[in-house]
Amino acid sequence: MTPQPNPQVGAAVKAADRAHVFHSWSAQELIDPLAVAGAEGSYFWDYEGNRYLDFTSGLVYTNIGYQHPKVVAAIQEQAATMTTFAPAFAVEARSEAARLIAERTPGDLDKIFFTNGGADAVEHATRMARLHTGRPKVLAAYRSYHGGTQQAINLTGDPRRWASDTGTAGVVHFWAPYLYRSRFYAETERQECERALQHLEDTIVFEGAQTVAAIILETVPGTAGIMIPPPGYLAGVRALCDKYGIVFVLDEVMAGFGRTGEWFAADLFDVTPDLMTFAKGVNSGYVPLGGVAISGEIAETFAKRPYPGGLTYSGHPLACAAAVATLNVMADEGVVDHAANLGAQVIEPGLRALAERHPSVGEVRGVGMFWALELVKNRETREPLVPYNATGEANAPMAAFGAAAKKHGLWPFINMNRTHVVPPCNITETEAKEGLAALDAALSVADEHT
Ligand code: PMP
Secondary structure (H helix, E strand, O other): OOOOOOHHHHHHHHHHHHHHOOOOOOOHHHOOOOOEEEEEEOEEEEOOOOEEEEOOHHHHOOOOOEOOHHHHHHHHHHHHHOOOOOOOOOOHHHHHHHHHHHHHOOOOOOEEEEEOOHHHHHHHHHHHHHHHHOOOEEEEEOOOOOOOOHHHHHHOOOHHHHHHOOOOOOEEEEOOOOHHHOOOOOOOHHHHHHHHHHHHHHHHHHHOHHHEEEEEEEOOOOOOOOOOOOOOHHHHHHHHHHHHOOEEEEEOOOOOOOOOOOOOHHHHHOOOOOEEEEOHHHOOOOOOOEEEEEOHHHHHHOOOOOOOOOOOOOOOHHHHHHHHHHHHHHHHOOHHHHHHHHHHHHHHHHHHHHHHHOOOEEEEEEEOOEEEEEEEEEOOOOEEOOOOOOOHHHHHHHHHHHHHHHHOOEEOEEEOOEEEEOOOOOOOHHHHHHHHHHHHHHHHHHHOOO
């Protein structure tokens, strides 16, 4: 329901926020958070009555949009019957959520360890891998984001790691494929794939395979730029893990639950990891939930020996009830196929048409409801529209692009020199076209900086 404009309440909400809320990843006095009055489906409203089409899905998690009535009702019903119960007990919402998730995950990833979100899923996946192998190190990609807790931020490759990096022994970074800015001087996907795999094998061998517990990769790196891995890469990583007895962890926190037009991005590449982390889309983020899907072999390690880890709210009934309802909505409403089809038939051609018209668009890449436009000063040299990790004045062209999008009623996802097109997976064709038209207008502003 569209909320009534109420600037006075908006001002009070904003004032309390500014006085007391300490925001993530931010210089507290340099930010200006929008006060949000309400949200429904693919839209949200501020207190002035402005409506925004959310091309960010929150933080890429509202895969079925805001306020889906069936999920809201399921949460209300769970709250009325059993709001909470400790993790050591068998609880209907929890066991049903685990069953439904295990049914969708690839291969024999049939046991589910629940967490509160993505970062703690990564913490536990790497802990399981170390305990399972008895080895200390985890290899992770430079262009990656795995979460904000200590282990997850150390594994993360993007610059958010720097300030918190403890230089922990046990984390080694490597380069994953990214043909547009190839680290391997590759000109084709095939070269990029072969050379990236050779580089990874060299890293394993030179680190000492017997010291490597796990390789963790986002199946499709999200925050770092939605780089679809070339054909054969993930299968190649799987083969290296098998060759050297390494646990393969796929992080599907962002890419999972319909985002790529498959239930999991792993399905796109027909690859099964040993551990798979998830969060976000599992219940559209209505109540915090994440987890690790565990293979039979790793589950066996902890069959007779205790798993030394847990969380007070693991498998919280409200979050699990929201997951059950979300997974049922996704199946009943065909959300996954919708994401695949609308992505291929509307979003992709729409973005490619924008690239033709706007010199600031260097590359369009993605799949399903998971797309990135890489903005450049110069298409020939591929010089980014703003320098890597730019802030303040240096970031002005991207800030101008963002402001223009908002002026046209579109809330864009912006990271460095990219805008990601990551709307809810059930966005309608009309809404998608409305968003593309707003992007068209905003890109004209970006063009002024080429
Ligand atoms: N892994 C990936 C791939 C992510 O995208 C994110 C969040 N953006 C995380 C882990 C961390 O999840 P959370 O913020 O729920 O801890």
